[in-house]
Amino acid sequence: MRPRYEQPGIPDGTTFTCFIRRQEVFDFAWHHHREYELTLITEGVGTRYVGTTVERYYPGDLVLLGPDLPHTFASEPYEGMAEAAVAQFRYDFLGTDFFALPQFRTLAGLLARSALGLHFGSVPGEVHALLTQLPCLDAAAQTVALLDTLRYLAADATAMPITGPGYAPAPSTAVRDRIDAVCRHLQQTHTEPVHQEQVAALVHMSSTSFSRFFRRAMGRTLTDYVNQLRVETACSLLTTTSLPVTEVAVRSGYRNLSNFNRRFRELKGLRPTEYRAAHQQASPA
Missing domain, CATH: 2.60.120.280 (Regulatory protein AraC)
Known part of the structure; x- marks a missing residue:
């Protein structure tokens, strides 16, 4: 891992x-x-x-x-x-x-x-x-x-x-091993429900200790990181498929459309439909 x-x-x-x-x-x-x-x-x-x-x-x-x-x-x-x-x-x-x-x-x-x-x-x-x-x-x-x-x-x-100021590029080996185990796991599973207790168990930590550890090491919460993964997955689906936005939301890990729209706009500054339209306009003929 x-x-x-x-x-x-x-x-x-x-x-x-x-x-x-x-x-x-x-x-x-x-x-x-x-x-x-x-x-x-x-x-x-x-x-x-x-x-x-x-x-x-x-x-x-x-x-x-x-x-x-x-x-x-x-x-x-x-x-x-x-x-x-x-x-x-x-x-x-x-x-x-x-x-x-x-x-x-x-x-x-x-x-x-x-x-x-x-x-x-x-x-x-x-x-x-x-x-x-x-x-x-x-x-x-x-x-x-x-x-x-x-x-x-x-x-x-x-x-x-590229990465945030809260991230240490070369943390201690023990910290890096734990963070990398979590990142690899989330890359594979972020479109499914993510439970902090289960993620914490991967690195043999309690949920409370893991929350502090992750934020200190990554400069953001686990929820923030998962949302980033999900929104980038949504960007891929919006620009490579013609799926309805509701289906894009579900396939990206969001079960609530309004939550998806809110998170997407927070990270991209655009609504999903606006992002798709902008990408289509920028694509070469």
Whole structure:
């Protein structure tokens, strides 16, 4: 139930890794690693899980995730392949003090802000080209291109933190194991009734102790987190099916339509029908 700890392999002749991830489907695979990770979605849609936050992703979605920040991308059925351009590197991949040099102060600030994850609202064509072409370059050119990418992103005013300030990206092992067990369980069961006593029992805690523990570790209540999961499931159904909103609500875990509408608007700022209409208008012909 704990997240998989990944240790990305580093190719000979370089000190970081970059690749194109291309699969029929990105399965839910909750994991973390010591490396920073840049991920640009190039094909497919799905749900991005980072720390406490659950959000839809589309082609052009770009994130920078700091070390030990649990995450995964789960794609949805798609006629083509799920694809992403990925670069993973450690803080010292160019030497212990490289980012401490004054000329790289803005890059160091970018990396520091990525502790909670950063999502970029727009992806300049230069950044898209740099990331997608990285695996085709020789080691020296890859290094220059990665630094150029970070330089662009450090100046990007659209960068916003992904997960909430109440979340600790690298809590103690015991805390992380419990939280990850709960998150994996809820990812599979959130569309059914969720009872705090049962969730608490998964990590061998009383309901009262678990309530305090979860809020302290995640910066939000269990109910808030479950609502986030359910609303993102509803977003998927609204944009990929023509199901009536009443059916979307039920399939997302809501038995009460007014409660569904209220929760959806709280998190998305739109009614479900407005969200569906806006997505349809924004979709390519």
